[in-house]
Amino acid sequence: MNEPNPAKNRPGNSARKWCLLTFGLLCTALAVLGIFLPLLPTVPLLLLAAACFARSSESFHRWLLEHRHLGPLLRPYLQSAGIPRRARLAAIALIWITIPVSALFLIPLPWVRVVMFAIALAVTIYLLRLPTLEEPSARPAAPPR
Secondary structure, X not given: OOOOOOOOOOOOHHHHHXXXXXXXXXXXXXXXXXXXXXXXXXXXXXXXXXXXXXXXXXXXXXXXXXXXXXXXXXXHHHOOOOEEHHHHHHHHHHHHHHHHHHHHHOOOOHHHHHHXXXXXXXHHHHHHHOOEEOOXXXXXXXXXX
């Protein structure tokens, strides 16, 4: 027989679900803004949203992964296929353009500057260690003669 699921009947489960769903929607909205604003990290926010949706709403999780524009940013990473070479180079370039400018010209505290450079270095190392996703070539192969 079907036994009742005790996890569904716990008092805090519904509140937790709504908090995760709300946070996932907020992360998705910020990720969409991050497509247009270079200082907002798009893919990490989408990954956080996917994790929240996976624990709160199967339909939102499926929607995010199957989304026409957002899904292709997530799927290769979630399938451990890696990231495209162009995306890796663009991310590293943006990191090393924005962090030094911010740290050297906008941040007065030396220890915060050091932390920012350490974060930039750590993220760069992380990106370099990810597998490279081979992109299909734009030109079809030449037919054999």
